[in-house]
Amino acid sequence: MSYLIINNQSHKVFNEDINKISAKVQGDILYLDPPYNHRQYATNYHLLETIAKYDNPIIHGKTGLREYQNQKSFYCSKTQVKKTFRDLILKAKVKYIFLSYNNEGLMTLDDIKEIMSSRGKYGYFTKDYHRFKADKSENREYKSNKTVEYLHYVVCS
Ligand SMILES: C[S@@+](CC[C@H](N)C(=O)[O-])C[C@H]1O[C@@H](n2cnc3c(N)ncnc32)[C@H](O)[C@@H]1O
Structure with a gap:
């Protein structure tokens, strides 16, 4: 809470x-x-990101992900x-x-x-x-x- x-x-x-x-x-x-793990948060919050940015992005894949290469976290990378x-x-x-x-x-x-x-x-x-x-x-x-x-x-x- x-x-x-x-x-x-x-x-x-x-x-x-x-x-x-x-x-x-x-x-x-x-x-x-x-x-904690390899899952990038940007992929989970892409809808909220798009609402906040309201930028009509080009989307990819079945779930319609926006581009997130520049939001990748090193905390999700084993190396x-x-x-x-x-x-x-x-x-x-x-x-x-x-x-x-x-x-x-x-x-x-x-x-x-x-x-x-x-x-x-x-x-x-x-x-x-x-x-x-x-x-x-x-x-x-x-x-x-x-x-x-x-x-x-x-x-x-
Ligand atoms: C486990 S969640 C924590 C969420 C928050 N403590 C809460 O309870 O709502 C990890 C958060 O760290 C953010 N994050 C990942 N790498 C980061 C970085 N290098 N700098 C700042 N935030 C980062 C992610 O986007 C995500 O929102």
Whole structure:
């Protein structure tokens, strides 16, 4: 459940690649909730994107996807994710970093631990969840009915 808190505080919103802005923004907490797997978000939100842009795009495939090459995330690439995450963690100008990730993500627990602990005292909390039903198919990669959500943290020194 999310709550919208209306107040008089000033804030900034960026619509940019996190790795491009993180060195420019200072704060107390950096909370990260990146994609866990190879599925690009741009393909899931293409209808909303088109409504927002209202640009009558050329569409492709059965589901009518708009072009999304320039919106691809390195966090969805097995070969790029570790390098990209390390770059972000090393550049962040904050006191605390939190990362939501699950046990089936492209980065392993050891990858995350190694990268985040390079900034200070590292730890994590876990919570078990029942598997999301949409993944219930004969050929699914993960057969377990549960998944573990991790909240990793580092107190930057
Ligand atoms: C797991 S979703 C998080 C959604 C959000 N926390 C929420 O609960 O609504 C991951 C989000 O990260 C965005 N994303 C992926 N790569 C990114 C990047 N390099 N910079 C900024 N956002 C990125 C995706 O577009 C997607 O919206």
